[in-house]
Ligand code: B12
């Protein structure tokens with residue numbers, strides 16, 4: 174069967190991100206001998222007309238689409254257009270943009286079938302049933318459009334042993350991998366350079382996304398969990414995959430995209446030992462929870478090339494951490510930050526402001542946490558309800574997102590650094606103001622740390638001031654000049670009046 178996989182951009186101007194989910198969907202189809210083509214729209218940087226022209230030039234029996242919720246608007250446009258051009262070709266959707274909202278997808282887009290959960294086995298069985306002309310409602314894990322409503326087929330059991338899924342090494346060949354490796358590599362290299370971590374780096378950064386497992390044990394109120402629980406690949410599976418990428422694409426910087434790399438101490442120990450034995454000279458980035466960061470863990474990870482750890486700090490207010498069900502104490506965040514600094518590892522700390530219950534006091538607590546701790550690398554996001562998260566249900570109940578289609582259009586093509594919806598009793602202005610104060614605190618901390626470490630030269634210092642305060646300085650200079658000229662004009666006028 175001829176299959177066209179299309180990856181719509183999560184943001185129309187964004188740099189390409191490796192479409193991991195769709196690569197895992199493509200792999201079993203290639204193994205089954207199907208003729209698969211992959212089209213990453215963000216990578217090709219095509220206009221909408223060019224996209225349609227390209228699709229019109231292709232012949233295919235099935236189209237597959239997926240992505241995150243911020244592609245909703247693009248996906249809606251694209252699939253409706255494709256349905257007009259090829260009314261008889263089925264369109265299958267999946268991933269975070271489709272699975273949580275079948276009622277919306279079937280009503281507003283051109284998608285006919287949605288994968289309910291993991292796609293690795295479901296897609297294989299669906300395509301095989303389609304090809305053989307069998308009844309697709311016998312395939313587990315599907316939502317099938319049926320007039321104005323839809324059918325839900327039997328549940329697809331979770332794949333218990335993740336190692337039965339082959340790494341998508343065949344699917345990589347469908348894409349121009351070099352582009353992702355280099356374009357993302359440049360960005361990562363800048364981050365490493367700006368944190369003076371070049372000493373621990375290996376020259377040109379050749380970057381790749383990879384998974385060591387799926388899922389998370391947490392249940393934070395702002396997070397969408399497609400499947401329950403957490404599963405890890407075996408250490409040997411991960412090392413073999415890394416070695417393939419190291420040998421084939423010369424990858425020297427891996428980003429583990431799973432939410433929780435640090436699962437058990439034993440797994441991490443075995444991983445570090447196996448990576449050492451493999452003799453691969455690589456660097457990597459992982460994610461963990463603050464509570465799991467220990468001195469011993471960091472020493473082990475650093476010794477085999479870990480340079481960056483993402484830890485969801487989320488807030489500096491214990492009240493907010495509790496209400497978002499983070500199951501973390503502020504002390505864990507302090508401790509994690511202290512240890513990461515001690516071991517000169519880069520921290521990536523996403524935080525979220527504006528969840529229900531946020532007040533000026535809780536925001537001040539977060540500000541205090543940032544100032545006390547001296548955190549110099551974090552990302553500030555506004556609480557944005559994404560479908561099927563607990564706060565999405567809250568927003569629906571409160572009538573804040575009553576027209577779901579309009580709301581999903583509104584949050585499309587953007588990220589949570591823009592205030593899209595206010596779930597608090599604070600005014601929008603207050604929320605934006607505190608957000609800005611936090612960003613300022615971060616900049617100050619960065620500057621202080623860099624000065625303290627003597628890590629910057631005078632030239633760097635002036636560059637930093639110009640970069641972060643240049644526009645403000647320009648603004649104040651213009652304002653000052655205006656006031657000064659006004660004052661002079663008034664004085665001149667007075668002098669003239671006196672003279673007359
Ligand atoms: C990598 C990543 C990103 C990347 C790129 C995302 C991408 N490639 O699409 C970047 C960094 C850009 C990103 C950004 C954001 N992200 Co993000 N990100 C992830 C992350 C960590 C990994 C995604 C992944 O590759 N998973 C692994 C693959 C194998 O799983 P999968 O994609 O689910 O695919 C499987 C199934 O879903 C299914 N499937 C998927 N598609 C299809 C299609 C068909 C037809 C079929 C049959 C099956 C199928 O089969 C696959 C194999 O089983 C996830 C969390 C996670 N670990 O899943 C969050 C996640 C996707 N991100 C999320 C969010 C909220 C964001 C942001 C909006 C956050 C923000 N702070 O602003 C931004 C938006 C950026 C923007 N608009 O510019 C949410 C998505 C919520 C939602 N409903 O969409 C997630 C789930 C995190 C969370 N738990 O809340 N993200």
Ligand code: SF4
Nearest residue numbers: 389391392393396432
């Ligand atoms: S926010 Fe992080 S810790 Fe919380 S459930 Fe999502 S992935 Fe897990």
